[in-house]
Amino acid sequence: MEEKYRYDHEMPLRVDEWSPRTYVEPFHWHASLEIGLCLSGKGWFYFGDKTYEVTAGDIFVVNNLERHIAQSDAADPSNYLFVNFRPELFGDGDKELLLPFVYNPKKFTNKMAKELPAARQIGELIRQMRTEQLNKQAGHRQIMKGLLLQICALLFRHYSNHPGYKEQFNQIYEQYMRLQPALAFLRDRFRENIGLEDMAKQLKLSCSRARHLFKHIMGEGFKEYLTQLRINEAKKLLSGTERTVTEICMSCGFQNISPFYRAFRQIVGMTPQAYREQSALFILRTEQDEEPVFPE
Structure with missing residues (x-):
């Protein structure tokens, strides 16, 4: 089933806290792109036929095509922050930052393990985004967008290290949009x-x-x-x-x-x-x- 998100002030970006059930709910997708941070607990994250074990600090990348769902460990339920945003938030000059979200599900690794330096950086940036959204001080929307650009730049750096991936982006992106x-x-x-x-x-x-x-x-x-x-x-x-x-x-x-x-x-x-x-x-x-x- 498709899940839809409502955004404040017409800016297609928000951060939500969520705790998965301890049983597997129906898979879903959404029109937005998504970045997840496990704050605490343990569990599993399912993407089609792929299964990832989850612990606090792990980062997950989700596009608007792949069906997915998270599940908590009953003995230590997990809690997440999820960043949801629309691709149109990025201008033409930043199109390459969408590369991590344009992937072949069978070949893509959605998880960034907590041990990676980039995962720790992204986790801290997501926490800052959540704080800005909750406090709603002057300029918070602009700061949130800036933090998102940093996050996507780190994701781009991480995934573009895969051999040949960057070169294939334009072709994959065109097919994806088609x-x-x-x-x-x-x-x-x-x-x-x-x-x-x-x-x-x-x-x-x-x-x-x-x-x-x-x-x-x-x-x-x-x-x-x-x-x-x-x-x-x-x-x-x-x-x-x-x-x-x-x-x-x-x-x-x-x-x-x-x-x-x-x-x-x-x-x-x-x-x-x-x-x-x-x-x-x-x-x-x-x-x-x-x-x-x-x-x-």
């Missing part, structure tokens, strides 16, 4: 009976070329990505509504129940009914064990 209409279409229309031909029309390409471009940029096939979108939506409805499994199946874009059950078991590892029961149990335990957290 895919945006198709991704927006899928996120808006995945609940409908759509297929590869519909996605290819958004790109004005043949089906074979559209399939190849999608796999190259996303690191997974069109069909797999579409199925994952639908299953994520089904998980949300199973845990958050009382609608029947059949109703949820049909509302998520599946045309009959058999493919839905097959895909759900393959991706989630259990039946929809079992997932609903497990979610209800987790929610009950969370309500009993956790104190309420009030927004600022």
